[in-house]
Amino acid sequence: MSTEHIVTSYEDELASLDNKIAQMGGLTEHLIADAFDALSKRDAELAVKVISDDDKIDQFELDIEEQAIAMIARRQPMALDLRQIMVAIKITSDLERIGDLGKNMAKRVLSIHSERHPAQLMHGMRSMQELALGQLKDVLDSYAERNTNKALAVWRGDEEIDAIYNSLFRELLTYMMEDPRNIGLCTHLLFCAKNLERIGDHTTNIAENVHYLVLGNPIQEERPKGDKTSQMLVNHDDQD
Template sequence: MNNHIVTSYDAEFAELDRATAEMGGLAEKLLADAFAALSRRDPRLAASAAASDGDIDRLERQVQERAITMIARRQPVANDLRHIFSVLKVAGDLERIGDLAKNIAKRALALSGETHPKPLINGLGHMTELALRQLKDVLDAYANRDGAKALMVWHGDAGLDLLYNSVFREQLTYMMEDPRTIGLCTHLLFAAKNIERIGDHTTNIAENINYLVTGVVLSDPRPKNDDTTSLLLRHRPMDAA
């Protein structure tokens, strides 16, 4: 990649990429474990998953400190500056993904004693799978500086939005049919929202990779399919009372 006259400068860049990859690996595992803990009602897995978010935060601080030191000492320009800023932003998004996944793990902990309807968990499982796939692709694209793959991820988020709409509707219907499930469903609703947000941070990373590779900021509005903000199911049994 870059070949600087000062080889330790290259080593510093390699170190930034290594820390980012490590953060990505932790974020992937945290999300997968958080959902596994939720579906299997496994409080131990939930607790260990939630605890691993600390490692992600620690790595983010490390990346920030390193980047700031590099800017101060090397006064990078052009490609190098873009590289450093992209790493900073990507690390920020990964840290947020970690937080959102940790939130699911905490909900899994709260729900570990409840029985939950299988269809609702299936929907969340499907969302998790899609989000993990997007996250894996974007991290692979980052490691290999693969702009085309990043663009694919960027377009792929629309699918996750559609799935979120469907899961959201399903959960609302469940709650209306059986108000006893409201407590449980509210947690699951937030979990679904968190996964949808993870998808958004994943597309942010994709945008950054595109910027890093091409130097051009993606200007088209991203295809969005999340219409839950304006969704209200009409059938309201409470009104009949």
């Protein structure tokens, strides 16, 4: 990135691509924060706003993709430029998915809106959301700064989100077993927790792409996999 292109308009296009990703990333962060606020406060109005905000993120994805394709066609990018454009397409697709997951949480707010609201249940959810949002923010910073160390830290940090998810999963199952009236609410919360866990995975994808963008090779370590809920069973004997 030290020297500039001889063709200024090419340089401008690459800068505008970065700029749009920064904007899209900012919007996505906001959307996730709002979606969670709506969930914890049962704020239907905010939830509706989140649902409509997701359209803006989708629009960004289309816009960035279109620009990236046009640049490939017109500039025949090479090396770092090629990686930047390919990574832009991939990152926007991850951000778009993150937006969808936030929107999905907001939709669930509308369904559980009138249900009981056990405060302690939200405790684990909150720390999970804070972690996921922090990771998203860090990974977007790592992209803007082209900072592979930051990206690697995010990549390794996903395990922590998975760990909270595992314990939340157990917790929610326990509530459901305690009182069947909790099942509706807890199922929705379980999906919200799953959404946050998925947001962590998309964030990890972005971290991998930042690494590839800067160094030109994929992260060599094996990806940490902390989501063990697919192997969890309810043991009814415990209840007796």
